[in-house]
Amino acid sequence: MRAAVLDSPPSIAIKDVGQTFQDDNGFNVVALKDLNFDVARHEFVAVLGPSGCGKSTVLRQIAGLLAPSHGDVSVFGKTVTEPRDDIGIVFQRPTLLPWFDVLGNVTFVARHKYGRVTADEIERGRDLLKLVDLQEFEKAQIDQLSGGMQQRVAIARSLLLDPDILLMDEPFSALDALSRDEMSFELLRIWSESPKTVLFITHSIPEAVLLADRIIVMTPRPGSVREILTVDIPRPRSMQTLSDPRFSALTNHIRSQLFTRHAG
Protein backbone atom coordinates (compact mmCIF):
# COMPACT_ATOMS: atom_id res chain seq x y z
CA MET A 1 0.00 0.00 0.00
CA ARG A 2 2.88 2.33 0.85
CA ALA A 3 4.38 1.67 -2.56
CA ALA A 4 1.11 2.52 -4.29
CA VAL A 5 1.08 5.87 -2.54
CA LEU A 6 4.65 6.55 -3.55
CA ASP A 7 3.89 5.69 -7.19
CA SER A 8 1.28 8.45 -7.58
CA PRO A 9 2.59 11.84 -8.84
CA PRO A 10 4.22 13.89 -6.09
CA SER A 11 2.30 16.61 -4.26
CA ILE A 12 5.50 18.50 -3.63
CA ALA A 13 8.69 18.35 -5.67
CA ILE A 14 11.87 20.11 -4.57
CA LYS A 15 14.50 20.15 -7.31
CA ASP A 16 18.07 21.45 -6.93
CA VAL A 17 16.77 24.16 -4.63
CA GLY A 18 19.12 26.71 -3.11
CA GLN A 19 18.49 29.79 -1.05
CA THR A 20 20.91 32.63 -0.44
CA PHE A 21 20.16 35.46 1.95
CA GLN A 22 21.99 38.68 2.56
CA ASP A 23 22.75 39.24 6.21
CA ASP A 24 22.77 42.67 7.89
CA ASN A 25 26.39 43.28 6.90
CA GLY A 26 25.68 42.58 3.26
CA PHE A 27 27.34 39.17 3.25
CA ASN A 28 25.69 36.33 1.40
CA VAL A 29 24.53 33.50 3.61
CA VAL A 30 23.77 30.21 1.89
CA ALA A 31 20.81 28.73 3.75
CA LEU A 32 19.97 25.89 1.38
CA LYS A 33 22.07 24.14 -1.24
CA ASP A 34 21.19 21.49 -3.83
CA LEU A 35 18.11 20.37 -1.99
CA ASN A 36 16.14 17.55 -3.62
CA PHE A 37 13.13 15.59 -2.39
CA ASP A 38 9.55 14.70 -3.26
CA VAL A 39 6.47 14.28 -1.14
CA ALA A 40 3.81 11.89 -2.43
CA ARG A 41 0.09 12.50 -2.18
CA HIS A 42 -1.26 11.91 1.35
CA GLU A 43 2.20 11.12 2.53
CA PHE A 44 3.38 12.34 5.94
CA VAL A 45 6.93 13.58 5.59
CA ALA A 46 9.00 14.98 8.43
CA VAL A 47 11.89 17.31 7.72
CA LEU A 48 14.40 16.93 10.51
CA GLY A 49 17.52 18.92 11.10
CA PRO A 50 19.50 21.08 13.49
CA SER A 51 18.46 24.69 14.14
CA GLY A 52 19.37 27.05 11.35
CA CYS A 53 19.61 24.35 8.68
CA GLY A 54 16.96 26.00 6.56
CA LYS A 55 14.03 23.71 7.39
CA SER A 56 11.59 26.59 7.73
CA THR A 57 12.98 28.17 4.58
CA VAL A 58 11.87 25.14 2.56
CA LEU A 59 8.41 25.40 4.09
CA ARG A 60 8.15 29.06 3.10
CA GLN A 61 9.26 28.26 -0.44
CA ILE A 62 6.57 25.60 -0.77
CA ALA A 63 3.99 27.98 0.69
CA GLY A 64 4.89 30.56 -1.97
CA LEU A 65 6.01 33.06 0.65
CA LEU A 66 9.63 33.00 -0.48
CA ALA A 67 11.02 32.51 -3.98
CA PRO A 68 14.00 30.12 -4.09
CA SER A 69 17.27 31.63 -5.33
CA HIS A 70 17.99 28.49 -7.36
CA GLY A 71 16.12 25.46 -8.56
CA ASP A 72 12.44 24.69 -8.72
CA VAL A 73 9.75 24.11 -6.12
CA SER A 74 6.57 22.66 -7.56
CA VAL A 75 3.26 21.64 -6.09
CA PHE A 76 1.11 19.21 -8.07
CA GLY A 77 3.44 19.59 -11.04
CA LYS A 78 3.25 23.38 -11.13
CA THR A 79 6.13 25.67 -10.18
CA VAL A 80 5.23 27.70 -7.11
CA THR A 81 5.28 31.44 -7.84
CA GLU A 82 2.72 32.69 -5.33
CA PRO A 83 0.73 31.30 -2.38
CA ARG A 84 -1.75 28.61 -3.45
CA ASP A 85 -5.29 27.95 -2.26
CA ASP A 86 -4.66 24.27 -1.57
CA ILE A 87 -2.05 24.73 1.15
CA GLY A 88 -2.69 25.22 4.87
CA ILE A 89 0.01 26.34 7.30
CA VAL A 90 0.48 25.73 11.01
CA PHE A 91 3.21 27.83 12.60
CA GLN A 92 5.41 27.22 15.61
CA ARG A 93 3.33 29.63 17.68
CA PRO A 94 -0.46 29.35 17.45
CA THR A 95 -0.73 33.15 16.80
CA LEU A 96 -4.48 33.28 17.26
CA LEU A 97 -6.37 36.55 17.27
CA PRO A 98 -7.35 37.53 20.83
CA TRP A 99 -10.32 39.63 19.66
CA PHE A 100 -12.11 36.57 18.23
CA ASP A 101 -13.41 33.59 20.16
CA VAL A 102 -12.27 30.07 19.26
CA LEU A 103 -14.75 29.55 16.42
CA GLY A 104 -14.03 33.06 15.13
CA ASN A 105 -10.36 32.17 14.93
CA VAL A 106 -11.07 29.00 12.97
CA THR A 107 -13.28 30.83 10.47
CA PHE A 108 -10.91 33.81 10.31
CA VAL A 109 -9.12 32.47 7.23
CA ALA A 110 -12.41 32.60 5.27
CA ARG A 111 -13.14 36.09 6.55
CA HIS A 112 -9.64 37.19 5.65
CA LYS A 113 -9.56 35.57 2.23
CA TYR A 114 -13.09 36.30 1.01
CA GLY A 115 -14.15 39.15 3.29
CA ARG A 116 -17.02 37.21 4.81
CA VAL A 117 -17.83 33.91 6.48
CA THR A 118 -20.64 31.79 5.06
CA ALA A 119 -22.96 29.58 7.12
CA ASP A 120 -21.27 26.55 5.53
CA GLU A 121 -17.88 27.73 6.71
CA ILE A 122 -19.19 28.25 10.23
CA GLU A 123 -20.61 24.72 10.10
CA ARG A 124 -17.28 23.43 8.86
CA GLY A 125 -15.52 25.37 11.60
CA ARG A 126 -17.69 23.60 14.17
CA ASP A 127 -16.92 20.21 12.60
CA LEU A 128 -13.21 20.97 12.72
CA LEU A 129 -13.46 21.96 16.38
CA LYS A 130 -15.05 18.57 16.93
CA LEU A 131 -12.19 16.97 15.00
CA VAL A 132 -9.60 18.64 17.26
CA ASP A 133 -11.76 17.83 20.29
CA LEU A 134 -12.58 21.40 21.25
CA GLN A 135 -16.27 21.49 20.44
CA GLU A 136 -17.09 22.70 23.95
CA PHE A 137 -14.75 25.67 23.60
CA GLU A 138 -16.34 27.25 20.56
CA LYS A 139 -17.18 30.45 22.42
CA ALA A 140 -14.13 30.50 24.68
CA GLN A 141 -11.67 33.38 24.58
CA ILE A 142 -8.16 32.60 23.43
CA ASP A 143 -6.46 33.43 26.72
CA GLN A 144 -8.61 30.83 28.47
CA LEU A 145 -6.94 28.02 26.48
CA SER A 146 -3.71 26.17 27.22
CA GLY A 147 -0.86 26.23 24.71
CA GLY A 148 -1.80 22.80 23.38
CA MET A 149 -5.44 23.78 22.97
CA GLN A 150 -4.42 26.96 21.16
CA GLN A 151 -2.29 24.94 18.77
CA ARG A 152 -5.25 22.63 18.11
CA VAL A 153 -7.31 25.72 17.22
CA ALA A 154 -4.51 26.72 14.84
CA ILE A 155 -4.65 23.26 13.26
CA ALA A 156 -8.42 23.56 12.83
CA ARG A 157 -7.87 27.02 11.30
CA SER A 158 -5.39 25.60 8.81
CA LEU A 159 -7.92 22.95 7.74
CA LEU A 160 -10.93 25.27 7.26
CA LEU A 161 -10.40 25.88 3.54
CA ASP A 162 -9.82 22.13 3.10
CA PRO A 163 -6.23 22.26 1.79
CA ASP A 164 -4.66 19.24 0.09
CA ILE A 165 -1.33 20.01 1.69
CA LEU A 166 -0.64 20.89 5.29
CA LEU A 167 2.67 22.58 6.08
CA MET A 168 3.59 22.44 9.75
CA ASP A 169 6.55 24.46 11.03
CA GLU A 170 7.67 22.92 14.35
CA PRO A 171 4.07 23.16 15.55
CA PHE A 172 4.63 21.47 18.92
CA SER A 173 8.06 22.81 19.81
CA ALA A 174 6.65 25.57 22.05
CA LEU A 175 4.66 23.05 24.12
CA ASP A 176 5.74 21.25 27.25
CA ALA A 177 6.87 17.63 26.85
CA LEU A 178 3.58 16.06 27.98
CA SER A 179 1.35 18.20 25.74
CA ARG A 180 3.80 17.51 22.97
CA ASP A 181 3.29 13.72 23.06
CA GLU A 182 -0.44 14.19 23.42
CA MET A 183 -0.52 16.51 20.42
CA SER A 184 1.48 14.05 18.30
CA PHE A 185 -1.17 11.37 18.85
CA GLU A 186 -3.89 13.96 18.26
CA LEU A 187 -2.30 14.89 14.96
CA LEU A 188 -2.06 11.24 13.88
CA ARG A 189 -5.76 10.80 14.67
CA ILE A 190 -6.71 14.00 12.79
CA TRP A 191 -4.57 12.95 9.84
CA SER A 192 -6.16 9.49 9.71
CA GLU A 193 -9.65 11.04 9.77
CA SER A 194 -8.83 13.70 7.22
CA PRO A 195 -5.96 12.50 5.05
CA LYS A 196 -3.65 15.21 3.73
CA THR A 197 -0.19 15.51 2.38
CA VAL A 198 1.73 16.72 5.42
CA LEU A 199 5.16 18.30 5.52
CA PHE A 200 6.15 18.45 9.16
CA ILE A 201 9.22 20.46 10.14
CA THR A 202 10.78 19.42 13.44
CA HIS A 203 14.03 19.15 15.33
CA SER A 204 12.75 16.33 17.51
CA ILE A 205 13.90 12.88 16.40
CA PRO A 206 11.25 10.83 18.27
CA GLU A 207 8.53 13.15 17.01
CA ALA A 208 9.65 12.64 13.41
CA VAL A 209 9.85 8.85 13.80
CA LEU A 210 6.50 8.61 15.55
CA LEU A 211 4.62 10.71 12.99
CA ALA A 212 6.17 10.31 9.58
CA ASP A 213 6.12 7.89 6.65
CA ARG A 214 9.47 9.22 5.59
CA ILE A 215 12.02 11.46 7.25
CA ILE A 216 14.21 13.91 5.36
CA VAL A 217 17.29 14.34 7.52
CA MET A 218 19.04 17.59 6.71
CA THR A 219 22.64 18.69 7.12
CA PRO A 220 23.59 21.83 9.07
CA ARG A 221 23.76 25.06 7.07
CA PRO A 222 23.90 25.20 4.12
CA GLY A 223 21.01 22.76 4.39
CA SER A 224 20.73 19.89 2.00
CA VAL A 225 19.51 16.31 2.29
CA ARG A 226 21.76 14.08 4.38
CA GLU A 227 19.55 11.04 4.24
CA ILE A 228 15.97 10.07 3.45
CA LEU A 229 14.61 7.37 5.73
CA THR A 230 11.47 5.33 5.39
CA VAL A 231 9.77 4.65 8.71
CA ASP A 232 8.57 1.05 8.40
CA ILE A 233 6.54 1.06 11.57
CA PRO A 234 2.94 0.08 10.86
CA ARG A 235 0.03 2.43 11.47
CA PRO A 236 -2.00 3.19 13.47
CA ARG A 237 0.79 4.18 15.81
CA SER A 238 0.18 4.59 19.50
CA MET A 239 1.93 4.70 22.87
CA GLN A 240 3.15 1.15 22.13
CA THR A 241 5.00 2.45 19.08
CA LEU A 242 7.36 4.27 21.43
CA SER A 243 8.57 0.93 22.86
CA ASP A 244 8.77 -0.79 19.45
CA PRO A 245 12.40 -1.91 18.81
CA ARG A 246 12.21 -0.44 15.29
CA PHE A 247 11.36 2.92 16.88
CA SER A 248 14.47 2.97 19.04
CA ALA A 249 16.63 1.57 16.25
CA LEU A 250 15.56 4.36 13.94
CA THR A 251 15.90 7.15 16.50
CA ASN A 252 19.38 5.86 17.42
CA HIS A 253 20.38 5.72 13.78
CA ILE A 254 19.26 9.31 13.14
CA ARG A 255 20.91 10.54 16.32
CA SER A 256 24.24 9.04 15.28
CA GLN A 257 23.80 10.57 11.82
CA LEU A 258 23.16 14.04 13.18
CA PHE A 259 26.08 13.89 15.60
CA THR A 260 28.59 12.70 13.01
CA ARG A 261 29.97 15.72 11.18
CA HIS A 262 30.97 13.97 7.97
CA ALA A 263 28.52 11.11 7.82
CA GLY A 264 27.24 10.34 4.32
Add this chain to the structure above:
Amino acid sequence: MRDKAPTGAPAPQNALQRLGYRYAPLLTFLGVLAVWEIGCRVFDVPTFLLPPPSLIYAAFHEQTVQIWLGHAWATIRVALIGYVVAIAVSIPLAIALASSKLLSRSLYPLIIIVHSMPIVAIAPIIVVTLGASDLPRVVITFLITFFPIVVTTTAGLLATPPELVELSRSLRADWTRQMFHIRLPYALPHIFSALKISTTLSVVGAVVAEFVAAEKGLGYMIQFTTSFFKIGQSFVALVMLVMISLAFFQLIGLVQRLLVPWSLPRSER
Protein backbone atom coordinates in the same frame (compact mmCIF):
# COMPACT_ATOMS: atom_id res chain seq x y z
CA MET B 1 -1.73 22.75 68.82
CA ARG B 2 -1.13 25.19 66.02
CA ASP B 3 2.33 25.81 64.64
CA LYS B 4 1.46 27.16 61.20
CA ALA B 5 -1.19 29.25 59.55
CA PRO B 6 -3.47 26.89 57.64
CA THR B 7 -2.51 26.66 53.97
CA GLY B 8 -5.02 26.61 51.13
CA ALA B 9 -7.10 29.52 52.33
CA PRO B 10 -5.45 32.89 52.86
CA ALA B 11 -4.83 33.68 56.49
CA PRO B 12 -7.71 35.85 57.72
CA GLN B 13 -6.57 39.38 58.39
CA ASN B 14 -8.27 41.29 61.09
CA ALA B 15 -10.97 43.72 60.03
CA LEU B 16 -8.95 46.79 60.99
CA GLN B 17 -6.04 45.80 58.70
CA ARG B 18 -8.39 45.22 55.81
CA LEU B 19 -10.07 48.59 56.28
CA GLY B 20 -6.67 50.21 56.55
CA TYR B 21 -5.53 48.67 53.28
CA ARG B 22 -8.69 49.68 51.50
CA TYR B 23 -8.69 53.29 52.60
CA ALA B 24 -4.90 53.84 52.61
CA PRO B 25 -4.93 56.05 49.46
CA LEU B 26 -7.77 58.20 50.80
CA LEU B 27 -6.17 58.46 54.24
CA THR B 28 -2.84 59.50 52.71
CA PHE B 29 -4.58 62.18 50.68
CA LEU B 30 -6.46 63.49 53.71
CA GLY B 31 -3.23 63.38 55.69
CA VAL B 32 -1.48 65.60 53.16
CA LEU B 33 -4.38 68.05 53.26
CA ALA B 34 -4.24 68.11 57.06
CA VAL B 35 -0.47 68.75 57.13
CA TRP B 36 -0.93 71.49 54.55
CA GLU B 37 -3.74 73.15 56.52
CA ILE B 38 -2.01 72.90 59.88
CA GLY B 39 1.37 73.89 58.46
CA CYS B 40 -0.07 77.02 56.90
CA ARG B 41 -1.67 78.01 60.17
CA VAL B 42 1.19 77.10 62.51
CA PHE B 43 3.88 78.84 60.42
CA ASP B 44 1.53 81.66 59.55
CA VAL B 45 2.23 81.44 55.81
CA PRO B 46 0.84 84.49 54.00
CA THR B 47 -2.28 83.36 52.13
CA PHE B 48 -1.19 85.12 48.91
CA LEU B 49 1.81 82.79 48.85
CA LEU B 50 0.20 79.50 49.86
CA PRO B 51 -3.42 79.40 50.93
CA PRO B 52 -4.48 76.47 53.13
CA PRO B 53 -7.08 74.02 51.70
CA SER B 54 -9.87 75.66 53.68
CA LEU B 55 -9.19 79.00 51.98
CA ILE B 56 -9.04 77.33 48.54
CA TYR B 57 -12.46 75.89 49.22
CA ALA B 58 -13.66 79.35 50.23
CA ALA B 59 -12.10 80.85 47.08
CA PHE B 60 -14.34 78.65 44.95
CA HIS B 61 -17.28 80.71 46.19
CA GLU B 62 -15.68 83.99 45.16
CA GLN B 63 -16.98 83.21 41.67
CA THR B 64 -20.31 81.73 40.66
CA VAL B 65 -20.50 78.08 39.66
CA GLN B 66 -21.49 79.20 36.14
CA ILE B 67 -18.28 81.19 35.78
CA TRP B 68 -16.15 78.26 36.88
CA LEU B 69 -17.96 75.86 34.58
CA GLY B 70 -17.65 78.32 31.72
CA HIS B 71 -13.87 78.43 32.14
CA ALA B 72 -13.69 74.67 32.59
CA TRP B 73 -15.70 74.08 29.44
CA ALA B 74 -13.47 76.42 27.39
CA THR B 75 -10.46 74.34 28.39
CA ILE B 76 -12.21 71.00 27.95
CA ARG B 77 -13.40 71.99 24.48
CA VAL B 78 -9.94 72.94 23.22
CA ALA B 79 -8.40 69.83 24.80
CA LEU B 80 -11.05 67.56 23.26
CA ILE B 81 -10.90 69.06 19.78
CA GLY B 82 -7.09 68.95 19.80
CA TYR B 83 -7.20 65.37 21.03
CA VAL B 84 -9.66 64.24 18.37
CA VAL B 85 -7.69 66.01 15.63
CA ALA B 86 -4.52 64.35 16.93
CA ILE B 87 -6.14 60.91 16.69
CA ALA B 88 -7.53 61.65 13.25
CA VAL B 89 -4.09 62.68 11.99
CA SER B 90 -1.86 60.33 13.95
CA ILE B 91 -3.43 56.97 13.22
CA PRO B 92 -3.46 57.35 9.40
CA LEU B 93 0.05 58.80 9.68
CA ALA B 94 1.16 55.77 11.72
CA ILE B 95 -0.38 53.46 9.11
CA ALA B 96 1.61 55.27 6.43
CA LEU B 97 4.83 55.10 8.46
CA ALA B 98 4.37 51.41 9.20
CA SER B 99 3.54 50.57 5.59
CA SER B 100 6.34 52.29 3.73
CA LYS B 101 10.03 52.37 4.57
CA LEU B 102 10.44 55.35 2.25
CA LEU B 103 7.65 57.35 3.91
CA SER B 104 8.97 56.42 7.32
CA ARG B 105 12.47 57.52 6.34
CA SER B 106 11.16 60.78 4.89
CA LEU B 107 8.64 61.77 7.54
CA TYR B 108 10.13 60.49 10.77
CA PRO B 109 12.87 63.14 11.10
CA LEU B 110 10.27 65.83 10.50
CA ILE B 111 8.01 64.39 13.18
CA ILE B 112 10.92 64.29 15.61
CA ILE B 113 11.80 67.91 14.84
CA VAL B 114 8.21 69.04 15.39
CA HIS B 115 8.09 67.11 18.63
CA SER B 116 11.44 68.55 19.75
CA MET B 117 10.14 72.11 19.61
CA PRO B 118 9.33 73.09 23.21
CA ILE B 119 5.59 73.62 23.15
CA VAL B 120 5.84 76.70 25.37
CA ALA B 121 8.31 78.24 22.92
CA ILE B 122 6.30 77.61 19.81
CA ALA B 123 2.91 78.51 21.29
CA PRO B 124 3.26 82.32 20.99
CA ILE B 125 4.52 81.96 17.42
CA ILE B 126 1.50 79.86 16.49
CA VAL B 127 -0.83 82.41 18.05
CA VAL B 128 0.76 85.19 16.00
CA THR B 129 0.57 83.12 12.83
CA LEU B 130 -2.96 81.81 13.23
CA GLY B 131 -4.57 84.75 15.01
CA ALA B 132 -6.60 84.88 18.19
CA SER B 133 -9.25 82.22 17.89
CA ASP B 134 -9.70 78.61 18.97
CA LEU B 135 -7.62 77.50 15.99
CA PRO B 136 -4.15 78.23 17.43
CA ARG B 137 -5.20 76.68 20.75
CA VAL B 138 -6.33 73.51 19.01
CA VAL B 139 -3.12 73.42 16.97
CA ILE B 140 -1.00 73.78 20.10
CA THR B 141 -2.95 71.00 21.81
CA PHE B 142 -2.61 68.85 18.72
CA LEU B 143 1.16 69.40 18.59
CA ILE B 144 1.72 68.14 22.11
CA THR B 145 -0.76 65.28 21.81
CA PHE B 146 -0.03 63.67 18.46
CA PHE B 147 3.51 62.45 19.00
CA PRO B 148 2.91 59.61 21.47
CA ILE B 149 -0.04 58.41 19.37
CA VAL B 150 2.01 58.30 16.15
CA VAL B 151 5.04 56.64 17.69
CA THR B 152 3.14 54.08 19.75
CA THR B 153 0.68 53.20 17.00
CA THR B 154 3.52 52.73 14.52
CA ALA B 155 5.33 50.48 16.98
CA GLY B 156 2.10 48.52 17.55
CA LEU B 157 1.52 48.08 13.82
CA LEU B 158 5.06 46.83 13.37
CA ALA B 159 4.75 44.44 16.32
CA THR B 160 2.26 42.21 14.50
CA PRO B 161 3.51 38.61 14.78
CA PRO B 162 5.28 37.76 11.50
CA GLU B 163 3.35 34.48 11.35
CA LEU B 164 0.08 36.40 11.02
CA VAL B 165 1.50 38.47 8.21
CA GLU B 166 2.61 35.24 6.52
CA LEU B 167 -0.83 33.73 7.12
CA SER B 168 -2.34 36.79 5.48
CA ARG B 169 0.04 36.53 2.53
CA SER B 170 -0.60 32.80 2.19
CA LEU B 171 -4.31 33.62 1.85
CA ARG B 172 -3.45 36.29 -0.72
CA ALA B 173 -5.38 38.90 1.22
CA ASP B 174 -4.88 42.46 0.02
CA TRP B 175 -3.19 45.29 1.90
CA THR B 176 -6.42 46.77 3.27
CA ARG B 177 -7.54 43.48 4.76
CA GLN B 178 -4.15 42.82 6.26
CA MET B 179 -4.27 46.28 7.84
CA PHE B 180 -7.84 46.17 9.12
CA HIS B 181 -8.15 42.46 9.96
CA ILE B 182 -4.75 41.95 11.54
CA ARG B 183 -2.36 44.87 11.99
CA LEU B 184 -4.68 47.57 13.35
CA PRO B 185 -6.54 45.31 15.79
CA TYR B 186 -3.20 43.95 16.93
CA ALA B 187 -2.01 47.51 17.57
CA LEU B 188 -5.09 48.43 19.63
CA PRO B 189 -3.52 47.74 23.05
CA HIS B 190 -0.60 50.00 22.01
CA ILE B 191 -2.97 52.61 20.63
CA PHE B 192 -4.98 52.72 23.83
CA SER B 193 -1.84 53.19 25.94
CA ALA B 194 -0.99 56.18 23.79
CA LEU B 195 -4.54 57.51 23.94
CA LYS B 196 -4.39 57.39 27.72
CA ILE B 197 -1.05 59.22 27.87
CA SER B 198 -2.38 61.81 25.46
CA THR B 199 -5.43 62.65 27.58
CA THR B 200 -3.33 64.49 30.17
CA LEU B 201 -1.11 65.98 27.47
CA SER B 202 -4.14 67.46 25.74
CA VAL B 203 -5.07 69.32 28.92
CA VAL B 204 -1.46 70.57 29.18
CA GLY B 205 -1.70 71.78 25.58
CA ALA B 206 -4.96 73.62 26.17
CA VAL B 207 -3.57 75.36 29.28
CA VAL B 208 -0.33 76.39 27.56
CA ALA B 209 -2.39 77.83 24.70
CA GLU B 210 -4.53 79.78 27.14
CA PHE B 211 -1.42 81.19 28.84
CA VAL B 212 -0.42 82.73 25.53
CA ALA B 213 -3.71 84.13 24.31
CA ALA B 214 -7.17 83.58 25.71
CA GLU B 215 -9.93 85.36 27.47
CA LYS B 216 -11.49 82.24 28.92
CA GLY B 217 -10.41 78.90 30.28
CA LEU B 218 -8.82 77.53 33.44
CA GLY B 219 -5.30 78.31 32.21
CA TYR B 220 -6.36 81.88 31.53
CA MET B 221 -7.97 81.93 34.98
CA ILE B 222 -4.72 80.89 36.65
CA GLN B 223 -2.78 83.58 34.86
CA PHE B 224 -5.39 86.22 35.58
CA THR B 225 -5.84 85.40 39.27
CA THR B 226 -2.12 85.06 40.01
CA SER B 227 -1.51 88.53 38.62
CA PHE B 228 -3.92 89.82 41.26
CA PHE B 229 -2.52 87.55 43.98
CA LYS B 230 -5.85 85.72 44.26
CA ILE B 231 -3.93 82.51 44.75
CA GLY B 232 -6.96 80.78 46.25
CA GLN B 233 -8.79 80.98 42.93
CA SER B 234 -5.67 79.88 41.06
CA PHE B 235 -5.66 76.76 43.18
CA VAL B 236 -9.35 76.18 42.46
CA ALA B 237 -8.57 76.30 38.73
CA LEU B 238 -5.65 73.92 39.28
CA VAL B 239 -7.86 71.46 41.18
CA MET B 240 -10.39 71.60 38.36
CA LEU B 241 -7.66 70.90 35.78
CA VAL B 242 -6.55 67.87 37.76
CA MET B 243 -10.12 66.61 37.90
CA ILE B 244 -10.57 67.12 34.16
CA SER B 245 -7.34 65.23 33.40
CA LEU B 246 -8.30 62.36 35.70
CA ALA B 247 -11.84 62.13 34.31
CA PHE B 248 -10.55 62.18 30.74
CA PHE B 249 -8.02 59.45 31.51
CA GLN B 250 -10.68 57.33 33.20
CA LEU B 251 -13.06 57.88 30.28
CA ILE B 252 -10.56 56.45 27.79
CA GLY B 253 -9.94 53.53 30.16
CA LEU B 254 -13.68 52.91 30.23
CA VAL B 255 -13.90 53.03 26.42
CA GLN B 256 -11.09 50.48 26.24
CA ARG B 257 -12.84 48.18 28.73
CA LEU B 258 -16.09 48.40 26.79
CA LEU B 259 -14.83 48.21 23.21
CA VAL B 260 -11.65 46.12 23.38
CA PRO B 261 -11.75 44.19 26.66
CA TRP B 262 -9.36 41.57 25.24
CA SER B 263 -6.59 44.18 25.21
CA LEU B 264 -6.60 44.27 29.01
CA PRO B 265 -5.41 41.66 31.48
CA ARG B 266 -8.32 39.52 32.69
CA SER B 267 -8.27 41.17 36.14
CA GLU B 268 -8.85 44.63 34.65
CA ARG B 269 -11.77 43.82 32.36
